[in-house]
Amino acid sequence: MFDSLGKGLSGLIRKLTTGTSVDKKLVEEILNDLKILLLQSDVDIKLADELVSNVRRKTLEEKTPAGLTLREHVLKTIYEELVKLLGENPAPLMGKKRIMFVGLFGSGKTTTIGKLSKSLMKQGLKPALVALDYHRPAAPQQLEQLGKQIGVPVHINSNKNPYEAAAEGMKKFEKYDTVIFDTAGRNALDKELAEELKKLTEIIKPDEVLLVIPADLGKVAKVQAEEFHKLAGVTGVVISKMDGTAKAGGALAAASVTGAKVKFIGVGEKIDDLESYDPKRFVSRLLGLGDLETLLEKAKEVDIKKESVEKIVEGRFNLQDFYDQIEAMQKMGPLGQIAKMVPGLGAAMPEAMMEKQEEKMKRFKHILQSMTKSEKENPGIVNASRIKRIAKGSGRPESEVRELLDQYEKMKKMMKMLGGQAGLQRGALKNLGKQFGFKF
Ligand SMILES: Nc1nc2c(ncn2[C@@H]2O[C@H](COP(=O)(O)OP(=O)(O)O)[C@@H](O)[C@H]2O)c(=O)[nH]1
Ligand SMILES: [Mg+2]
Missing domain, CATH: 1.10.260.30 (Signal recognition particle, SRP54 subunit, M-domain)
Structure with a gap:
């Protein structure tokens, strides 16, 4: 996960920790390397610039805190800024009654819904699913099958109408702890999908809107996230397919522009391949600081x-x-x-x-x-x-x-x-x- 960024960062940290003396020149050199690394990992240029200039200001312009060497201070600041970039610890989903999943076609919405349902059940909660994707003919059946597999009820509207499905599902599953809505995706966020999402958001009034973004999406992730956010008010991001790539800067930038936190990471196609996101642990690994x-x-x-x-x-x-x-x-x-x-x-x-x-x-x-x-x-x-x-x-x-x-x-x-x-x-x-x- 995040391999190349991780490797690059540990090289950089090695430079910092093994340098005989840490001075302004070495710090500048390290900051330059850091910026290149972030850009190579698809982190948005604005975010990379901001991170680097924050580290520069805190380490070179401000006084090094008593008890820390410059070397330690630089390391600590890079760590803190990366944690900031990668978001905070997500709030748990406990107590969230209506969760709506959004994202483009194939991003991993339905798969993640299955994984999340399983994890909610493990916490002793009762989830139920509502199919809202009537754009792709096989989509409701895919959800139905998934529901059967994990033992969770699924509602499908017989008229293939997403709005009716949403209203019916809310009523039918009133007594359930969490109702999860699986919306339709498109290849791109076109007008039709935009309209549909807006209307569905109004009907459902979700407590949580989770945007699913594949880790390998790259720079377009940011624009996509902005658009989805405008339509549905994204409250959390799921980065899917983290197992297949070493770069996830795009997805991270996406989370950053929506102001929403990364909540989960999908690390495989199987039902248990979902991890809660913990930025500190994540950065420590990236920096090669061990756990x-x-x-x-x-x-x-x-x-x-x-x-x-x-x-x-x-x-x-x-x-x-x-x-x-x-x-x-x-x-x-x-x-x-x-x-x-x-x-x-x-x-x-x-x-x-x-x-x-x-x-x-x-x-x-x-x-x-x-x-x-x-x-x-x-x-x-x-x-x-x-x-x-x-x-x-x-x-x-x-x-x-x-x-x-x-x-x-x-x-x-x-x-x-x-x-x-x-x-x-x-x-x-x-x-x-x-x-x-x-x-x-
Ligand atoms: N390797 C991997 N594949 C995933 C992950 N999440 C979803 N997929 C695959 O991505 C494809 C599309 O997923 P799906 O849930 O149908 O996407 P949707 O169109 O957004 O509902 C499927 O083949 C999934 O098995 C993941 O975390 N890792
Ligand atoms: Mg789907």
């Missing part, structure tokens, strides 16, 4: 000791810290998954190594539990006879105790290397620490 938010949510549940994190970053931590980290990480989930979420760390540790490490960590925990406090605090004192005792106490072979000590040394070295670097990794660890509320 920071997910990590943060998890981290909230876990109590990582401040000193312990600091020590790790600086490469001076003892076996007790090692033990604390194992505990904390086990609570957070598989190590590999965590590393992937930490910016800069995912690439630094091969997955296979992570998995093996995790298995070992579990056994190591038993060994560590058999060590005395002073042994954990001063791993250097663990000699052969102590190893023998520890092995016996934990029921693990001596070789494994040695392995643990060896691993601990290696990990210490690796963390020192990662933490000590001036570039990306150190910044990443620092950032992560900050997100946890630690200062370095």
Whole structure:
């Protein structure tokens, strides 16, 4: 999803995070790259210009906030502006009684209606569908079939009259939680369709008008969205067919001109291929920052000791810290998954190594539990006879105790290397620490 933009952005961020010094010249260079990237992704030129000049103003003209370096400030501002461009978190559709879908022929209206119905049912709601597309002969039957497939009633007007169908459907499904209207599309928004949509909007008075735009539509999406918005008052955008393209800037621009938020993303033809839209998560992925938010949510549940994190970053931590980290990480989930979420760390540790490490960590925990406090605090004192005792106490072979000590040394070295670097990794660890509320 959004692959090329994502790749381009992570390249750009790399430039920012690995540059030895971040100055005005580098920021300008990055802003220039950013603009080109946005345009290549079909983002409207006005929006791209606005984004870039906002970042320029905030980072080069305004004072860098205390506690942030220019590098961090630029990164943060780009992130925030992209989130702004991509819209806010959509309000849930709960409590919306009448939802009307609009969009051109083949955009994915009917398919999305099926997906949405299924998702509403999962939330314990009762949806019903009304066919309003009598322009294309097979359309009502397509909806009927879909309804059967998921167990949702569908109303079709026998005179093939959309206005009658709308009025009947509202009456018939009065007791349902949500009534979804599947309007007709055309190849282009012609006069006939415009008239029809306007009239239907008046009859239905929908609580929600969802415009479906295929991700690959490109620049015309914006004009289309404006027209639909004038006719029906678009309240939300669904970007369909996101699975088939790496560019969705057009669709995003479309959402932006209507002032409506992107609410859903269609990622396939199947009934479950619908995702709720979350711009922050989306941008984090685009920027290659990993799924920071997910990590943060998890981290909230876990109590990582401040000193312990600091020590790790600086490469001076003892076996007790090692033990604390194992505990904390086990609570957070598989190590590999965590590393992937930490910016800069995912690439630094091969997955296979992570998995093996995790298995070992579990056994190591038993060994560590058999060590005395002073042994954990001063791993250097663990000699052969102590190893023998520890092995016996934990029921693990001596070789494994040695392995643990060896691993601990290696990990210490690796963390020192990662933490000590001036570039990306150190910044990443620092950032992560900050997100946890630690200062370095
Ligand atoms: N790959 C993919 N195909 C989709 C998606 N949404 C819809 N389609 C396909 O697009 C075509 C048109 O969809 P349809 O719902 O009939 O469009 P409508 O004319 O707007 O009602 C169908 O072949 C769908 O299977 C999607 O998110 N991903
Ligand atoms: Mg249809």
